[in-house]
Amino acid sequence: MTRFVHQGNNKRIFIRRMFADIAGRYDLLNRIISLGLDRRWRRRLAKAMAPDAGDRFLDLACGTGDQAIELLRIQPGCQVLAADPVTGMLSIARQKQPHLPVLACESETLPFPDACFSGVTITFGIRNFSFLSLGLREVIRVIEPGGRLGILEFARPSSGFLASAAGWYVNTVIPFIGRLLAGSAAYNYLPESIDVFPAPDRIMAKLKNWGLVDVRARSMLAGLVILYLGKKAPLNTD
Numbered sequence: 001m002t003r004f005v006h007q008g009n010n011k012r013i014f015i016r017r018m019f020a021d022i023a024g025r026y027d028l029l030n031r032i033i034s035l036g037l038d039r040r041w042r043r044r045l046a047k048a049m050a051p052d053a054g055d056r057f058l059d060l061a062c063g064t065g066d067q068a069i070e071l072l073r074i075q076p077g078c079q080v081l082a083a084d085p086v087t088g089m090l091s092i093a094r095q096k097q098p099h100l101p102v103l104a105c106e107s108e109t110l111p112f113p114d115a116c117f118s119g120v121t122i123t124f125g126i127r128n129f130s131f132l133s134l135g136l137r138e139v140i141r142v143i144e145p146g147g148r149l150g151i152l153e154f155a156r157p158s159s160g161f162l163a164s165a166a167g168w169y170v171n172t173v174i175p176f177i178g179r180l181l182a183g184s185a186a187y188n189y190l191p192e193s194i195d196v197f198p199a200p201d202r203i204m205a206k207l208k209n210w211g212l213v214d215v216r217a218r219s220m221l222a223g224l225v226i227l228y229l230g231k232k233a234p235l236n237t238d
């Protein structure tokens with residue numbers, strides 16, 4: 001298997017092209033390779049964000065909009081802006097939810113003032129950021145004090161039978177299905193990018209360093225999927 005070596009601007013070009021190529025088949029592949037579990041993971045993140053009527057959310061790296069739509073499903077009174085750099089993905093989000101506000105932008109240069117969102121969700125997106133630290137700091141900048149950040153991301157399970165089974169599935173089965181259904185080697189990228197992505201304790205440390213409190217990581221599917229949650233520290237009014 002080729003190693004995933006893209007970083008910085010090379011990664012940015014590679015990722016944009018890859019998601020533009022697979023946009024039309026992304027939802028179908030998602031359902032198949034996650035065995036339908038992705039819906040449950042998104043629901044769990046949406047509930048953990050505890051959206052109230054009137055809250056303003058940014059769903060960043062929104063892809064075809066499923067996480068944004070799930071937030072609106074559990075709290076129709078909140079507002080959700082769905083943002084992603086790949087316009088082909090955003091077009092599909094709009095086909096699914098014609099009134100969903102969408103914006104083409106990327107995490108490293110968010111075109112929003114400080115503290116303008118009640119919360120930000122990022123579902124299977126941060127692994128793709130070209131500049132992880134820069135992107136995450138931008139995300140935290142746009143959350144209001146006391147606001148929430150919720151991230152779903154893959155990780156490498158460390159040990160045990162389930163971890164071996166999950167490893168085999170991600171390394172072998174997913175790239176095979178990707179080639180078969182999308183006619184593309186894009187799904188080789190998934191295991192490779194999980195391998196080079198920082199482990200959950202390092203992600204949590206970064207989130208704490210950059211001003212989040214109550215940072216937690218919940219493991220799902222034997223540690224293959226991690227739900228990270230945190231809050232931006234409230235303003236000190238003393």
Ligand SMILES: C[S@@+](CC[C@H](N)C(=O)[O-])C[C@H]1O[C@@H](n2cnc3c(N)ncnc32)[C@H](O)[C@@H]1O
Nearest residue numbers: 019061062063086106107123124125128129130
């Ligand atoms: C695996 S998809 C996830 C899409 C969607 N959130 C979901 O759960 O199905 C990753 C998305 O991240 C987007 N992306 C890649 N680089 C990004 C960046 N630097 N900033 C924001 N989004 C980015 C891609 O365009 C792609 O739509």
